[in-house]
Amino acid sequence: MADRDAADLSQLTAALLDAARKAGATEADAVAVAGESLSVDVRGGALEHADRAAAVEIGLRVLIGGRQACVSASDRSARTIAEMAERAVAMAREAPVDDMIGLADPAELSPQRDALGLDLDDGLAAPQPEALLDLALRAEAAALAVDGVRMAESAGASAMHRRLWMAGTNGFSGGYGRSSHGISAVAITGEGTGMERDWASESRVWQDDLPAPEEIGRRAGERAVARRGARKPPTGAFPILYDERVAATLIAHLLSAVNGTAVARGASWLLGELGNPVLPAGMDLIEDPRLPRHPSSRPFDGEGLPTARRAVVSDGVLAGWTLDLATGRKLGMRSTASAVRGTSAPPSPGVSNMILTAGSASPAELIRDMGRGLVVTSMLGASINPTTGDYSRGAAGFWVENGQLAYPVNECTIAGNLRDMLMRMTPANDLPDWRTHRVPSLLVEGMTVAGQ
Structure with missing residues (x-):
């Protein structure tokens, strides 16, 4: 400045x-x-x-x-x-x-x-x-x-x-x-x-x-061009690979559920899960507000507290909520220096740069192993129950047959429960850089696809 x-x-x-x-x-x-x-x-x-x-x-x-x-x-x-x-x-x-x-x-x-x-x-x-x-x-x-x-x-x-x-x-x-x-x-x-x-x-x-x-x-x-000839996919229970372009939206629902405002109101589907597994073992979800040249980095939060790297999820276990001073006091905890604010509203909890653990397999290898299912590359609309985690979204992408992309699809709905979906998640190795939420492609087993 x-x-x-x-x-x-x-x-x-x-x-x-x-x-x-x-x-x-x-x-x-x-x-x-x-x-x-x-x-x-x-x-x-x-x-x-x-x-x-x-x-x-x-x-x-x-x-x-x-x-x-x-x-x-x-x-x-x-x-x-x-x-x-x-x-x-x-x-x-x-x-x-x-x-x-x-x-x-x-x-x-x-x-x-x-x-x-x-x-x-x-x-x-x-x-x-x-x-x-x-x-x-x-x-x-x-x-x-x-x-x-x-x-x-x-x-x-x-x-x-x-x-x-x-x-x-x-x-x-x-x-x-x-x-x-x-x-x-x-x-x-x-x-x-x-x-x-x-x-x-x-x-x-x-x-x-x-x-x-x-x-x-x-x-x-x-x-x-890859989307030419898109049609509806079959209906049934299939594995779904969230492409890295949209995978961060899945993690965003987890971040909403650990937000101190939702937790203090009792309106979170993760209420009571602190210290329990919410992701597969070995997976971490880290907030790092001090990454140079990154879009959400900040030296202090919206209440003047010093920011620091912290684990939201550690080895699959929910390690903490996202708190500002007020929600921390309501829950009997210290602020996580997560306050965000503008000019017209009081501080509220929010996150900065998030990083999810990447896997060892490439997206192509996950597609090969899924056999038959759906790769989601874009989403629209959302119906998310904040207290139960029930999840339903419109989606488009590509149908997979015999471990290979078969044809583009549109006008379908994918559904599941976030609690179950996150525990059945396998990350790819394509962790993107420079994003606010660095999340690789994510394979989720056993979701419902509503198409034809």
Whole structure:
């Protein structure tokens, strides 16, 4: 984060805290976020849409006797800041009492107040629109060059820089910047009712880490062409291989179930399972918030606590919940430094970079061994019961016969129970890099497929 930007945001949070004290708040914390982004989309070899945005948002949370309220604004004037504080205090006085809310003890706060060593901002100047246009056009051209692609539905490129500063009346004050760069493409094959589409997209914190746009466009085109002639699969109980593009969604359901908010409310299908197996033996699910150049890395959480590597699941056994200060207090546990927050809401538990243990077999070897079943490459819709773990989702992908991909499939539903599914899971060795959730392809035995 540039020194001037950091100073401006720091001054804004200091002004918010000063206004909160004057308005009568017992405790308060404040967030200031500045960001600028540029994105372009192309179609048919020409620019279709370009969007540039730049804004600063400020947020204030006040606490008075176990009551809290949050307000936010995009105006940074002294008058607005004073009005925000007065409004927040008035709202807090009418809020219900919750004895579990409150700022962190000063002794708990992170000693690191910046992102030094995490490389979260590549420091590049904002790109010119022409540079992003070139990337998008190259991705589109590569998709169209794949034999069988009828058209590119869209291709795009984007760049974003975001700076954050957070401060509290408990003495915390710190912030950092973050960059993000992305390229995407969507390709279409076939016509009318036989039309199929697929996509490819990559994003990185550092521009230098992005794949070439030609690779992304080619991947989108090849994926679309592979879906020609898709039809419904048979109905029955079959093994399902979640391709690494969608495998992280399965683990996301596990992460939702261990979130402290769901656990404290008694609305988790993993309630009472702490210390029990939830994944096959030998599998770990690790959160590492301090991976350099990774999209969700952070030196401290949304309440100023120091982040650290931790195991959510260790050797298949559920090792801990995901907690912020309030949910930790409700459950009689310490925060896992997992608070996330924006400008308009109080902190809540959330995760950063997640890594699931990879297996030893390749996806092709798992497909060979599954014999007959389904490879899922895309999903839509979801019906998940948060208290029982019953699971049902629309899916598309490829049918497997005799250990080989036989034909593409669409318009099917896959169903099971998450508790059982996760215990019957075999990971492949294709652990992706640079993702927020690094999850390899996952083979799940005995699921229900509803097709023809």
